Amino acid sequence: MFKAENITLQRENSTIFEKLNLTINAGEKVVLLGVNGSGKSTLLKLLDGLVFPDSGVLFFEGNPLTKSALKQKQTNEYFRRNVGLVFQNIDAMLFNPTVYDEIAFGARQLEFDDVDARVRNYAELFGLTPYLQSVPFKLSGGQKQKVALACVMSLAPKVLLLDEPTSALDPASTAKFLEIIAALPITTITATHNLAIAPRLGERVIILDEKGTIIFDGSSENAYEIDLLARAGLII
Numbered sequence: 588m589f590k591a592e593n594i595t596l597q598r599e600n601s602t603i604f605e606k607l608n609l610t611i612n613a614g615e616k617v618v619l620l621g622v623n624g625s626g627k628s629t630l631l632k633l634l635d636g637l638v639f640p641d642s643g644v645l646f647f648e649g650n651p652l653t654k655s656a657l658k659q660k661q662t663n664e665y666f667r668r669n670v671g672l673v674f675q676n677i678d679a680m681l682f683n684p685t686v687y688d689e690i691a692f693g694a695r696q697l698e699f700d701d702v703d704a705r706v707r708n709y710a711e712l713f714g715l716t717p718y719l720q721s722v723p724f725k726l727s728g729g730q731k732q733k734v735a736l737a738c739v740m741s742l743a744p745k746v747l748l749l750d751e752p753t754s755a756l757d758p759a760s761t762a763k764f765l766e767i768i769a770a771l772p773i774t775t776i777t778a779t780h781n782l783a784i785a786p787r788l789g790e791r792v793i794i795l796d797e798k799g800t801i802i803f804d805g806s807s808e809n810a811y812e813i814d815l816l817a818r819a820g821l822i823i
């Protein structure tokens with residue numbers, strides 16, 4: 588699905604990634620762990636074609652994902668249709684007058700012919716049906732997070748990139764969300780620093796240290812070792 592080859596990325600004179608290599612296969616459920624500032628959000632933005640490497644190449648389904656590739660209408664539509672990112676900062680995603688319009692936005696853009704059914708289906712899944720006519724920015728943090736998830740999931744992408752998707756959810760909503768993700772037969776890459784939910788988000792774990800270096804990439808069985816987590820700063 589994705590292949591990152593020797594990706595280096597600098598931002599304002601600091602190096603966020605240096606020679607990062609990574610392959611993500613179709614259908615994998617990946618948990619991306621790391622402390623604040625380790626580069627989780629930036630990595631998800633790279634995978635979503637919002638940030639581009641200074642050197643190295645990122646491939647999506649075998650083709651380089653570059654700025655110029657994404658300027659081609661067909662490539663852009665195919666990529667946006669199939670790769671969805673739920674931002675860490677949800678407020679940056681919500682701008683429509685109602686929850687209904689918010690969830691419908693992507694499906695309308697992509698000219699789907701079953702917009703209404705999609706909106707109602709995903710609103711119901713996240714318990715948002717009573718809020719379809721509400722103003723998104725007036726909802727609670729957790730409700731906004733659910734709207735953002737419904738927006739992206741309603742496009743039925745091949746890949747879901749989730750940036751701390753449960754940070755505002757209460758325990759019951761978190762449990763429901765974990766069930767929904769586990770049941771999705773698609774590639775998901777979920778960034779979190781929440782070790783309580785991490786084991787339920789995927790079988791493959793990638794751990795970034797505070798310098799943006801991958802210090803572990805392997806199975807969930809071996810990821811949650813005290814020394815490793817301490818090295819990543821995830822436990823004290």
Ligand SMILES: Nc1ncnc2c1ncn2[C@@H]1O[C@H](COP(=O)(O)OP(=O)(O)O)[C@@H](O)[C@H]1O
Nearest residue numbers: 598599603621622623624625626627628629630
């Ligand atoms: N737009 C930006 N401009 C400059 N530096 C940035 C920008 N976004 C992130 N960074 C820096 O990149 C590093 C990684 O940030 P981020 O990807 O947000 O980490 P995480 O999501 O793991 O907390 C941090 O040092 C942060 O300060």
Ligand SMILES: [Mg+2]
Nearest residue numbers: 627628675750
């Ligand atoms: Mg982040």
